[in-house]
């Protein structure tokens with residue numbers, strides 16, 4: 115890993131008097147954070163181009179020892195500049211140049227209890243956190259709550275997904291970040307479960323709507339997009355989310371609808387482990403991030419999740435990313451047998467894919483004999499791994515994380531929750547040449563659960579194993595923090611398209627949301643890009659029975675292989691697709707990369723349509739999809755990609771790949787509902 119280069123400019127220390135506001139602006143000067151105190155309550159605001167992005171919002175926290183939310187004045191302010199370059203090998207951008215202005219404010223109460231707040235402001239991102247100094251003999255505290263809030267003006271609409279109740283759903287496995295998004299909703303709409311919303315949270319502010327805005331004669335109001343998220347959460351803290359909108363208690367002009375940082379629910383993880391965060395002093399909280407822009411460009415292109423985190427450990431292994439097949443997605447539990455997995459190994463080989471994922475029940479069902487018992491299951495799975503290796507395909511194996519935090523019976527269970535058993539298992543995995551594990555069904559966001567994620571990752575790295583999490587929390591900077599971390603589900607993923615016609619019908623709408631929301635802050639192991647129309651084994655309708663049927667086209671699926679980003683993509687292809695899917699589509703899926711150097715938002719509106727481009731080496735892949743009920747005609751300016759040859763994949767379920775001629779760098783693209791297109795440019 116390339117060593118980060120950090121240049122810190124001259125540090126200025128300014129003494130301040132109570133009620134004197136401190137400000138810090140981005141390098142381009144457009145994004146400005148103001149920190150102030152009113153009646154002893156610290157608060158901040160964020161402006162972009164002079165427009166209010168985040169109105170006056172509270173700062174502070176409570177520990178079991180101290181109330182650090184009031185009686186404050188600003189004691190001192192330091193400013194400095196950060197200029198750093200770093201590499202990412204499994205995210206949306208491979209080389210990042212992070213330039214930010216930093217402000218560190220020391221707040222003190224009348225009894226000189228101190229709390230520091232640090233802001234880092236780059237051109238479209240704000241990251242901030244609290245630093246708790248050690249004062250007196252106390253060496254550790256429990257942080258019991260935060261006042262930290264985010265206020266938005268009236269008329270703002272929201273793009274949010276709720277936090278669920280704890281210990282509900284399938285085998286009591288929630289919360290697992292698998293809830294529906296509600297898009298373009300008013301702030302007054304309560305969350306589904308009353309527990310607020312999981313990150314990332316997107317807000318669309320329409321400023322001066324109905325009046326003549328800066329765009330003059332068109333009469334279009336000004337607008338801002340603001341995304342709130344969190345990063346740098348590891349075993350040292352719990353993960354948080356946002357509350358429902360509440361009235362702001364701050365008595366400052368412009369303080370309106372406000373969302374507050376909320377900690378896990380006590381019931382998570384079967385009630386075991388505290389909902390508070392326990393920290394050693396001096397200590398820090400995770401970074402809370404705000405991404406702000408006048409368009410969706412900064413939201414889709416943000417690197418806020420990685421800019422301010424560091425690798426937790428170094429690795430001695432070289433991990434290889436790529437594509438995989440998995441039988442479970444379409445053929446489900448019945449496919450976890452020797453012969454069916456061999457067919458998916460053969461499919462991986464035929465596609466030139468690097469991996470096969472063997473899903474739940476492999477520990478008992480591989481090598482099962484007629485009487486229902488397995489004849490030496492370990493030997494059977496080893497034989498299957500050997501078969502995969504003979505076809506040049508490497509293996510991922512599924513595990514349940516549990517444990518005492520759900521009712522999961524799918525095996526293997528109880529091998530990932532305990533370090534003694536886990537290390538023994540991983541030693542065996544390494545000895546038989548398994549390259550990674552998919553660990554499913556975690557118990558929520560408590561610090562205890564964050565510790566389990568980190569321990570699984572750390573032990574796995576000791577044994578050269580990559581890790582994918584499912585039924586899990588949002589990754590928070592983990593692509594840079596953990597060298598063997600290769601993906602999380604944390605989304606209503608492809609399995610729902612198999613389970614439920616409603617998700618077939620919503621596939622296109624969701625595909626316009628995820629790249630702008632969930633997937634922009636972290637790897638998303640969606641497991642999609644089906645070429646099946648019918649969600650069954652033979653890809654055929656039934657005469658007297660409903661079969662879940664995808665309205666989305668073959669070309670649409672190609673677009674999602676670009677729109678969805680994860681360094682290892684387990685695509686939902688099936689052996690029959692070698693015969694029944696369009697050859698053009700299968701050829702595309704043979705070539706599609708899973709690692710990227712750059713990303714560009716081109717056009718779109720979450721819930722309606724989306725056009726995005728990703729670059730791999732010197733090749734750009736432009737992906738477009740339409741989730742609207744009517745035909746979409748869109749003018750694309752591709753001159754920004756500085757490419758000379760363009761190939762258009764289009765044509766719905768009968769795609770063609772044809773050379774595309776641009777006129778002055780532009781082309782007109784027409785997409786039917788539930789259809790997509792890909793332009794490969796180099």
Ligand code: CA
Pocket residue numbers: 292584585603607609
């Ligand atoms: Ca799942």
